[in-house]
Amino acid sequence: MSSHGGTSNPEYVNARVRSRRAALFEEDDYRKLARMSPAEIARFMEESPAYEEQINALGSRFSGVDLIEYALNASLAEDFEDILSWCEGALYGHVARYLRKFDAWNVKTVLRGVYADTDREAVSDDLIRAGEFDDRLLERLLDADSIEEIVELLSGTVFGRALGDALDDYESTGVLVPLENAVDRAYYKLLRTDDLTGEALSEYREFLEAEIDFRNAINTLRLARSGADIDPSEYFIEGGVLFSAAGLRQLASNTDELIQRIRESRYGEELSEALTELEAAESLIGFERALEVALLEYADSLGLVHPLSVTPVVSYVLTKEREVDNIRAIARGKEAGLGPEEIESELVVL
Amino acid sequence: MLEIAPELANVVLQEGSNAPAIPSASAAALAVGLAAFGAGYAERGIGSAAVGAVAEDEDLFVTGLIFTVLPETLVILALVTIFLV
Numbered sequence: 001m002s003s004h005g006g007t008s009n010p011e012y013v014n015a016r017v018r019s020r021r022a023a024l025f026e027e028d029d030y031r032k033l034a035r036m037s038p039a040e041i042a043r044f045m046e047e048s049p050a051y052e053e054q055i056n057a058l059g060s061r062f063s064g065v066d067l068i069e070y071a072l073n074a075s076l077a078e079d080f081e082d083i084l085s086w087c088e089g090a091l092y093g094h095v096a097r098y099l100r101k102f103d104a105w106n107v108k109t110v111l112r113g114v115y116a117d118t119d120r121e122a123v124s125d126d127l128i129r130a131g132e133f134d135d136r137l138l139e140r141l142l143d144a145d146s147i148e149e150i151v152e153l154l155s156g157t158v159f160g161r162a163l164g165d166a167l168d169d170y171e172s173t174g175v176l177v178p179l180e181n182a183v184d185r186a187y188y189k190l191l192r193t194d195d196l197t198g199e200a201l202s203e204y205r206e207f208l209e210a211e212i213d214f215r216n217a218i219n220t221l222r223l224a225r226s227g228a229d230i231d232p233s234e235y236f237i238e239g240g241v242l243f244s245a246a247g248l249r250q251l252a253s254n255t256d257e258l259i260q261r262i263r264e265s266r267y268g269e270e271l272s273e274a275l276t277e278l279e280a281a282e283s284l285i286g287f288e289r290a291l292e293v294a295l296l297e298y299a300d301s302l303g304l305v306h307p308l309s310v311t312p313v314v315s316y317v318l319t320k321e322r323e324v325d326n327i328r329a330i331a332r333g334k335e336a337g338l339g340p341e342e343i344e345s346e347l348v349v350l
Numbered sequence: 351m352l353e354i355a356p357e358l359a360n361v362v363l364q365e366g367s368n369a370p371a372i373p374s375a376s377a378a379a380l381a382v383g384l385a386a387f388g389a390g391y392a393e394r395g396i397g398s399a400a401v402g403a404v405a406e407d408e409d410l411f412v413t414g415l416i417f418t419v420l421p422e423t424l425v426i427l428a429l430v431t432i433f434l435v
Contacts, residue, residue: 011395015402086402308395 008091010308016086017316020079023049024323027349033330034340034347038064041331042071051075068331072324073128077102079320080130083313094204094310096132097190098317100158103131104187107159108180110141110150115176133157147179162186188212188237203311207298210267212240214291217262220252221284242267270294292348296322322348378431385428392421 033041045051054071062070080099087095106127113123120142144150151163166182196205216237236245242265251258259275274290303312326347333343400414
């Protein structure tokens with residue numbers, strides 16, 4: 001793990017990140033990829049500097065869609081680990097704040113693995129080694145035999161306290177939900193934007209608030225659609241600007257009002273088309289994709305106003321994530337026998 | 351505090367003496383030194399960005415080097431003061 005001390009070094013990190021960003025696939029490349037077979041996609045990825053190493057390393061063990069999937073995960077993990085290791089000082093904290101999302105994912109995967117008695121290999125394959133946890137901690141988590149042992153191992157991390165508190169709930173109910181909620185809550189609590197002051201960081205704060213607002217909106221819409229009698233404020237994530245816990249409870253029962261609220265917010269302009277579609281077609285999938293595109297647009301313009309801050313790094317992280325998701329969607333779509341047009345409609349591109 | 355102010359002004363303005371507080375040669379040396387300080391500060395950011403770019407793509411070495419030493423012109427221009435005094 002890199003040092004947390006010292007002064008920020010945004011110049012160095014930004015130069016490296018921008019260079020990597022230039023090497024990402026463009027929209028034309030996706031169009032080409034959507035017309036290739038999995039083997040051809042793997043060959044195409046091998047020619048790109050971002051994936052060459054991973055494809056070569058994994059090529060002897062896997063083939064087809066599996067090879068693409070593992071290479072994507074490995075490349076993502078390596079990229080984000082690199083970024084974290086370059087960052088120093090305050091910059092490290094700001095980048096790690098967002099990348100802890102993968103730690104949360106890993107903790108939940110390990111918990112589920114132990115709960116469902118899955119074998120170690122399968123759980124290990126599902127981990128994305130991109131967060132702040134180092135390999136040693138992850139190996140020890142994989143070796144753990146019980147939920148209690150995992151909670152104990154994590155006691156020193158940012159998830160420690162929340163998990164410790166939720167352990168009693170788990171023991172009395174016997175279901176994983178309290179622990180998983182605790183992990184999510186701990187992650188979103190760390191995203192909290194109170195300490196991001198100053199002009200340069202205000203962009204980053206706005207982006208994080210958008211992410212939290214969108215997550216709240218999606219959760220509420222899903223709950224409203226499912227018709228389940230669950231209090232939406234149970235799943236409410238603090239830190240956004242659009243909703244409050246009490247307001248959300250009211251909006252969950254009245255979807256039209258919720259849509260109206262989003263339309264009047266600062267996201268209204270970007271999302272207006274998707275909102276109209278949501279009102280008409282009642283399809284959540286299209287709306288979720290519209291939210292992703294809106295976030296990506298945010299990310300694309302991030303870092304143009306304040307080049308020497310954390311924003312270009314976050315912008316790259318998001319774009320890379322999206323690229324990995326898109327290539328995975330293409331490969332999986334090909335495997336399922338979808339046509340190029342159908343696959344292209346599933347992609348999140350600007 | 352206020353009563354010593356005129357006294358201080360006298361010392362600073364070197365009342366009663368014709369020699370300036372800083373002789374011109376020393377002033378020129380200070381000018382060069384301060385310019386070098388500024389150049390160093392500018393190079394700090396450019397240099398670290400250049401090293402980052404070179405680490406990603408070695409072809410950028412020459413470009414990076416040129417941009418890194420650009421602020422050095424500050425010192426060269428400041429050297430003119432040495433010849434002027």
